[in-house]
Amino acid sequence: MAERAVTIPSEDAVPVYRLKVEEHESYANLVWRKFRKSPISILGGLMVLMLFSLSVFSDFFAPYDPVKLNMREGYLPPNKLHFIDAQGKFHLQPFTYAWKQVLDENMQATWVEDTSIAFPVRLFVTGWEYKLFGLIPSTLHLYGVDGYEQGGRIFLLGTDKFGRDIFARSCLAGRISLAMSLFGTFISVAVGSVLGVISGYYGGNLDTFLQRFVEFVQSFPQLPLWMALAAIIPVTWDQMAVFIAMSVIFALLSWTLLAREVRGKVLALRETDFILAAREMGASDARIIFYHLYPNCLSHIIVVLTLTIPTIILSESFLSFLGIGIQEPLVSWGVMMREAQTIQTLGFNLWIISPVFFIFVAVLGFNFLGDGLRDAADPYTIT
Secondary structure (H helix, E strand, O other): OOOOOOOOOOHHHOOOOOOOOOOOOOHHHHHHHHHOOOHHHHHHHHHHHHHHHHHHOHHHHOOOOOOOOOHHHOOOOOOOOEEEOOOOOEEEEEEEEEEEEEEOOOOOEEEEEEEEEEEEEEEEEEEEEEEEOOOEEEEEEEEEEOOOOOOOOOOOOOEOOOOOEHHHHHHHHHHHHHHHHHHHHHHHHHHHHHHHHHHHHHOHHHHHHHHHHHHHHHOOOHHHHHHHHHHOOOOOOOHHHHHHHHHHHHHHOOOHHHHHHHHHHHHHHOOOHHHHHHHHOOOOHHHHHHHHHHHHOHHHHHHHHHHHHHHHHHHHHHHHHOOOOOOOOOOOHHHHHHHHHOHHHHHHOHHHHOHHHHHHHHHHHHHHHHHHHHHHOOOOOOO
8 A cells, every 4th residue: 555645734834713702791782782783773862862852951942931922923934044135145144034014915914024134043142031950040042133122033933823932832842742651651661561571470360360451451442541531630630630640541551562562472481491490499480570581571661662652642642632631831742733723723824733843753763763772672683
């Protein structure tokens, strides 16, 4: 048999493989890394952040008092920001013109711009006094114009029939609409998620009883029941009592969907190896439920939470539009939309429906944000 020569590689020719050891990342970092890869989710988060900023700091963003009446400026159109004056000269600083009423060919009073004097728009101006967070007195506002006595005004979205700034009132209304939706959603999520986990974990007669109760609640039509419950709120209640009552009413019928979804998830998880191992090691039911099962249902909870918030915003706006629930002096986006009930108002003062834009941004923002959080809540899934 012929011998075959075997070549032994030298040490320098032997490839050396090194394992790159990465630092352990926390769950929050993994969630954020996956969340920021979705541009639509980032957009939704920015939309929600913008609404909360406008609501929390509404007094700072409002150049005029949103609750002060001024009947002489009722139904004033939105001010136009100009960069070119009547003589055709360009200005870097935007400015507005005063409004004046004239009679048209039909002898109807209409608002037109008075181009005889311009009012430059300034940032960080001094205006009406308010208390930041209800504690810190301040007169600083983001924008405004001088020459109030000469007719200098800046109403970005016009005024309502009482001469109140619609933009300022829309920012103020966000406090009620967003706070009520969040408060009602948190109640709904707390009740639905806990009952869903308990029902799926224990099963048996307790599961049967809870599911029949869920079906009983779901058998009621939501909108008529909401209207009936909101209509029985006494008109003598103070503002805080009405706010809490409306939040509880919205939460009463919003928890059943989450309870069903969480129950189905827990039924699939309770027989997995890590749950069985926790039982064998002597873990209590409370530890298994809140330390093992509940976190694994977090993605479902987030999805339902972000879908419930815009649902409550739309429901509150609809009921307030019908005159049920939130009433003056409280102001919400639905209360502001109540002025747009007549065709005559919409025909001559279309800017009255401006609060619809805030509702539109809120619904889209929370849905976009929820879609991203749903995927990011399980960062170990490859998509």
